[in-house]
Amino acid sequence: MQVHVPTSIDEVLGLMGQGTIVAGCTGIFPHLAPTESIISLRKAGLSGVETEGDTVRVGATTTLTQLAREVPFLREAIASIASPTIRNMATVGGNLFAPQPHGDLAVCLLALDAEIERNGDLVTGVSFKVPEQWFYTKAMRRKQNSASIVTVASDGTRIALGGVAREPVRALAAEAKLAEGDIDGAAEAALEAADPFDDAYASAWYRRRVLPVHVRRALTNAV
Amino acid sequence: MPSSVIEITVNGSEEEFIAKPGTTLLSALRDTLGLTAAKRGCGVGTCGTCTCHVDGEAVMSCLVPVETINGSDVKTLEGTTPPEGLSPLQQSFLDNFATQCGFCTPGMIMAAEALLAQNPSPTREDVVTAISGNVCRCTGYESIIEAILAVGK
Amino acid sequence: MSAPTTEAGGFDVVGKPVQRLDAMGHVTGRTQYFEDYNPAGMLHLKMHRSERHHANLVEVDTSEAEKVKGVVKVLTYKDVPKNWYTILTLINVGYPEEVVLAEKKVLWMGEPIVAVVATSERAALEGAAAVKVTYEDLEPIFDVEEAIKPDAFPLKPHGTNYFEYEGHHCRRVRLGDVEQGFAEADHIFEFKYQSRPIEQAPTETTGCIVEPQHNGRLKIYSDTQACFFTLDNTALILDVPFGKLQVVGGTVGGGFGGKVDVTVEPISCIAAMQTGKPVKYVYDRYEEMQISSPRAAERIYIKDGVMNDGRIIARQCTLYADAGAYSRHSPYAATKAAAHMPGPYTIPNVHIDSWCVYTNRTPSSAMRGFGVTIGDFALETQMDRIARELDMDPLALRLINAYRDGDMKAHHKVAEGTALIEVIQKAADLVGHELPGELRALSSREGR
Numbered sequence: 146m147q148v149h150v151p152t153s154i155d156e157v158l159g160l161m162g163q164g165t166i167v168a169g170c171t172g173i174f175p176h177l178a179p180t181e182s183i184i185s186l187r188k189a190g191l192s193g194v195e196t197e198g199d200t201v202r203v204g205a206t207t208t209l210t211q212l213a214r215e216v217p218f219l220r221e222a223i224a225s226i227a228s229p230t231i232r233n234m235a236t237v238g239g240n241l242f243a244p245q246p247h248g249d250l251a252v253c254l255l256a257l258d259a260e261i262e263r264n265g266d267l268v269t270g271v272s273f274k275v276p277e278q279w280f281y282t283k284a285m286r287r288k289q290n291s292a293s294i295v296t297v298a299s300d301g302t303r304i305a306l307g308g309v310a311r312e313p314v315r316a317l318a319a320e321a322k323l324a325e326g327d328i329d330g331a332a333e334a335a336l337e338a339a340d341p342f343d344d345a346y347a348s349a350w351y352r353r354r355v356l357p358v359h360v361r362r363a364l365t366n367a368v
Numbered sequence: 369m370p371s372s373v374i375e376i377t378v379n380g381s382e383e384e385f386i387a388k389p390g391t392t393l394l395s396a397l398r399d400t401l402g403l404t405a406a407k408r409g410c411g412v413g414t415c416g417t418c419t420c421h422v423d424g425e426a427v428m429s430c431l432v433p434v435e436t437i438n439g440s441d442v443k444t445l446e447g448t449t450p451p452e453g454l455s456p457l458q459q460s461f462l463d464n465f466a467t468q469c470g471f472c473t474p475g476m477i478m479a480a481e482a483l484l485a486q487n488p489s490p491t492r493e494d495v496v497t498a499i500s501g502n503v504c505r506c507t508g509y510e511s512i513i514e515a516i517l518a519v520g521k
Numbered sequence: 522m523s524a525p526t527t528e529a530g531g532f533d534v535v536g537k538p539v540q541r542l543d544a545m546g547h548v549t550g551r552t553q554y555f556e557d558y559n560p561a562g563m564l565h566l567k568m569h570r571s572e573r574h575h576a577n578l579v580e581v582d583t584s585e586a587e588k589v590k591g592v593v594k595v596l597t598y599k600d601v602p603k604n605w606y607t608i609l610t611l612i613n614v615g616y617p618e619e620v621v622l623a624e625k626k627v628l629w630m631g632e633p634i635v636a637v638v639a640t641s642e643r644a645a646l647e648g649a650a651a652v653k654v655t656y657e658d659l660e661p662i663f664d665v666e667e668a669i670k671p672d673a674f675p676l677k678p679h680g681t682n683y684f685e686y687e688g689h690h691c692r693r694v695r696l697g698d699v700e701q702g703f704a705e706a707d708h709i710f711e712f713k714y715q716s717r718p719i720e721q722a723p724t725e726t727t728g729c730i731v732e733p734q735h736n737g738r739l740k741i742y743s744d745t746q747a748c749f750f751t752l753d754n755t756a757l758i759l760d761v762p763f764g765k766l767q768v769v770g771g772t773v774g775g776g777f778g779g780k781v782d783v784t785v786e787p788i789s790c791i792a793a794m795q796t797g798k799p800v801k802y803v804y805d806r807y808e809e810m811q812i813s814s815p816r817a818a819e820r821i822y823i824k825d826g827v828m829n830d831g832r833i834i835a836r837q838c839t840l841y842a843d844a845g846a847y848s849r850h851s852p853y854a855a856t857k858a859a860a861h862m863p864g865p866y867t868i869p870n871v872h873i874d875s876w877c878v879y880t881n882r883t884p885s886s887a888m889r890g891f892g893v894t895i896g897d898f899a900l901e902t903q904m905d906r907i908a909r910e911l912d913m914d915p916l917a918l919r920l921i922n923a924y925r926d927g928d929m930k931a932h933h934k935v936a937e938g939t940a941l942i943e944v945i946q947k948a949a950d951l952v953g954h955e956l957p958g959e960l961r962a963l964s965s966r967e968g969r
Contacts, residue, residue: 146389146643148372148435170431175412178650179643183390185436210425228501230479231413233425234432289500388641404557405550407774409724410806417724445550458548462540470547471724471774477548505724505775 147182151189158265160184166267168206169234171227172243191238191269202262202272205238209250212237218279221368222253222298225283228290238268245311246293246346249283252307255315256298276300282363284308284355286346294347295356297335297363299323304331304360309339309352319360328364332357372435378403379447393432394418397444405445405474409503416502419475420444426482428501445474448481456519457481464515468506475502480516490520543772554725554772555742556803560732564593566792566802567645569635569652570812571627574661574881575676578625578634578654585651586637591644594796595652596636598622601791602760607848608783611753615684618677619847619884621758621787626659628676628846629881631812638792638800661881665820665841668880676846676879684844684852684877692859694873696931699826702835702870706826710907713822714899718815718843721888725774727813728803729785731793734767739790741768746776751783758787759794766790778887779813782849817851817885817892818843819858821899826870831913831921835870836863840896841878842885849886852877857892863931864900865941866922867969871931916945920960927968939965 149164151157157166164182167174168191174183191206194215201216209232213223226232226240226249240250241261259273280299285291296307304316304323316338322330341352371386378401385400397403397420406429409417413428420429421443448455454462457477467473476499483490483498490498495516504512546552569586583595598604598620605617623634637648662668668682669690676682686692703709729743745751748770756763773780785802792800804813819842826835840858844851859875908915923941930936942965949956 147370148389148433150436150438170433170436171413171428174431174433179390179646183433185433187436224497228416229482229498230416230419230426230428230501234427289497388643390643398557399559402559404553404559407554407725408556409726409774412806414806415724449549454548461548462544465538465541465544467541467544467547469724469773469775470543470552471554473547474550503724505722505777 146180149182149184150187151184154189154191154264154267154269157184157186157189157267161266168236168239169208171231171235172239172247186236186238192236199275200272201275202270203237204270205262205268206236208233209235209237209240212250216275218275218368219250219253222249222281222283225249225281225285225289225296237271241268241271245313246308246344248313249293249296249298249307252296252305252313253281253298255313256300256303256305258303279368280363280366281368282359282366284359292344292346295352295359297360299363304335304364306335306338306356306360308347309341309356311340311342314338316360323364328361331364332361335360372438374434374438376434376437376439377441379443387434389435391434392430393420393422393434393437393442394429396434397429397442403444403446406478407471407474409471414503415472415475416479416499417472417475419478419502421478421482424482424485426479443478445477448477457484457516460515460519461512464511464518466508466511466515468504468508472502472504472506476504476512480519483516484520488520490517492517495520552772554774555730555744555770556725556728556801558730558742560730560799563730563799563801564638564640564792564796565642565645566636566638566789566800567642567649568633569637569649569654571623571630571632571634572654573627573656573658574630574663575659576627576656577659578623578627579657580653580655581634582653582655583635585653586635586648589639589644589648589651591640592637592648593640594638594792595648596622596638596788596791596795597634598624600795601758601787603758606754606758606783606787608750608754608850609848609852610757611750614852615848616679618679619849627656629883631883632846633788636788636792636802638796663880663882665843665876665878665880668878669841669876676881682879684848684855684879686852686856690876692856692873692875694859694862694871694931696868696929696933697835697870699835699837699870699872703824703826706834707829708827708910709824710827710903710910711822711824712903712906713820714895714902715820716818716895716898718818718883718885719888720810720813720815721775721777721779722810723773723775723777723779726804726806726809727780727785728801729789730799730801731786731789732799733793733797737765739766739793741766741786741790743768743770743786744773744776744780745770745783745786746773746778746780747783750781751786754783755786755790759790777889778816778891779809781887782814782884784813812883814845814849814884814886816888816895817845817854818882819895821896823899823903825903825907827907827911829911831907831911831918833866833868833907833922836866836868837872838862838874840873840875842876842892843882844877844879845882845884846879847884848877849884850891851885854885854887854892858896860932861893861896862900864897864904865924865939866919867924867928867936868922868931873931914956916949916954916956917960920945920956920963923963923965925965925968941965
């Protein structure tokens with residue numbers, strides 16, 4: 146087992162295949178087999194937030210805490226993810242790989258139609274435009290630090306869902322209804338995108354049952 | 369699988385030691401440096417008993433491979449205890465009966481220290497958020513919240 | 522002996538905040554939990570566990586585990602002097618029916634089979650993962666009522682799937698004649714209640730460090746909630762005099778009943794004896810949640826015969842406590858459950874059967890009020906349902922049936938010092954719940 150701590154992207158690319166890529170170490174790291182090597186991106190220089198006009202570019206290893214500091218419209222979504230201690234470690238790039246019902250930031254990025262920046266197989270950053278309006282809601286078993294039962298993110302045009310499928314999904318039928326100004330219709334149509342599962346947080350039945358409620362709530366309350 | 373030489377500052381003291389690959393900061397603190405205030409409750413970042421500060425931010429030390437923070441500044445509960453007496457937070461935990469089995473206490477105090485460093489006058493909601501990653505199975509949250517609020521004025 | 526008082530009759534302690542003795546250690550992090558001790562040369566023990574609910578062990582191959590770098594000892598049941606034990610034999614309950622390490626079969630998923638001792642935790646984990654077990658699967662039993670069917674596969678050496686209480690199939694309480702009571706009743710209410718296992722989830726996981734001493738004794742640093750149960754049971758398993766062992770305990774990072782079994786100390790002692798070195802065996806979080814014994818799941822049937830005025834004249838309770846694969850503390854739980862029924866009510870005809878049943882589930886054991894809390898949930902839900910059916914105030918239903926001094930309890934003891942009526946009256950006041958005059962006038966001191 147080895148721990149690689151490369152200090153540049155080139156060095157990371159040279160190490161690809163020699164271990165599991167980790168950044169914040171909050172998701173994959175604690176579950177690795179004791180013999181598995183890791184490549185930590187912590188010092189690879191991939192962190193930082195740059196804003197140019199209405200476009201935000203976020204480095205892959207920017208922590209959720211840093212992102213919330215720099216991008217106000219995402220604060221509520223980020224505050225719904227884990228605890229402050231974990232947010233100090235967990236990264237934007239890592240969130241893209243968090244298995245559902247985790248990965249609420251990825252749901253937001255889907256709704257923002259964000260672009261993933263890659264260098265080979267390595268995610269180096271994401272960029273998105275700051276939306277004119279922003280809708281977000283996450284239903285949880287408790288108010289903080291819990292995985293998603295249903296997550297809804299929308300810029301008023303695109304609608305992305307978390308918690309209701311194995312991956313974050315776009316609710317295209319709901320978007321069509323929303324374009325007609327039919328929020329109730331959008332709420333019901335969101336079910337077409339859902340393929341929920343049972344887990345310790347909620348049953349598939351419950352997730353389907355409450356999805357329209359949360360879509361309606363999200364779309365009627367701008368952040 | 370070569371071990372690495374790690375140099376970190378812990379509670380103001382420069383430490384240099386050899387760590388096997390994949391050694392967590394928690395394990396380095398407890399097993400190598402003999403600083404046992406931080407606890408291993410879950411080892412997967414869900415209980416908060418191992419909470420320490422790395423470069424001023426509260427982190428779960430069970431999730432930090434120590435090789436990745438070479439050169440960093442680490443603070444543990446031992447480092448917040450003054451040579452004589454107690455820190456204001458420690459005294460407040462005492463006065464507000466905010467301990468029971470004591471296993472979550474070091475992590476709770478470190479999470480609270482991080483909050484108060486950034487926000488000296490937190491609201492109750494701020495406090496609840498700050499300790500939302502710290503589990504107290506004796507369910508003494510109310511007295512813990514009171515203890516932290518009493519310090520932040 | 523006079524009470525400690527100050528002058529003027531004021532109390533020193535009562536009504537005043539008193540600092541906890543251990544709080545100073547807690548807030549400074551200096552309290553020493555067992556795992557804060559780190560003796561030089563300590564070895565680490567990890568377990569290879571059953572991946573089946575119910576199976577015969579065809580072959581247990583430890584050769585690959587022995588080859589793992591850092592592994593110093595691989596222990597099987599052959600290394601355990603008295604492999605068969607049961608915790609409650611210390612108080613003459615049950616007989617040795619649990620194994621420290623599995624011999625020819627496994628009865629639950631997670632049952633320990635091979636212990637691997639190594640110079641590092643990682644090597645021990647790697648070694649435990651390298652053990653190869655060949656299983657011959659057997660049909661598992663997960664349901665308590667399936668388990669007690671006459672044709673069910675017998676899981677236990679005594680040939681049945683229930684604990685035998687002095688020759689009886691369950692704990693029994695009998696008063697009057699319930700069948701006659703049901704016949705005379707205006708209403709019959711029968712409901713079923715089911716709970717699931719509940720994990721205590723202490724923040725500090727179960728574990729111990731055993732350190733051989735120069736005087737030949739073994740010092741056991743443990744977070745057990747039951748130091749003497751641990752010492753005595755471990756000595757019996759090791760087949761050594763009690764004086765050979767010393768338990769250092771009392772500092773527990775949460776227990777809630779989850780740390781009263783004797784699961785880590787015996788095998789750690791054997792590892793320490795065989796290697797002459799300190800050995801640590803501590804559950805990881807997964808083991809704490811999946812392997813340590815939870816509160817038993819219970820299934821409870823309650824059938825009541827009730828008059829139009831709300832008097833319960835017959836109550837029949839059938840309880841099944843799911844012990845899982847081994848007894849642990851569950852025979853005691855089922856006894857407590859029988860003692861707790863039919864609730865704090867005076868009922869002239871009572872029939873209670875409380876079973877302790879074995880299945881292929883994780884062994885269950887103690888947890889805060891075990892054997893009682895689930896029963897209370899069932900009893901009081903039953904009372905609310907009856908009140909609803911009779912369109913009665915649920916407090917009134919309870920007041921009418923509450924114990925009073927002098928009443929004969931189902932356990933053939935005369936009730937004394939009862940106070941349920943006054944407690945309900947006071948509770949009603951506190952929440953502003955109106956009670957009619959005749960209920961307000963009731964007293965525990967006045968017979969019916």
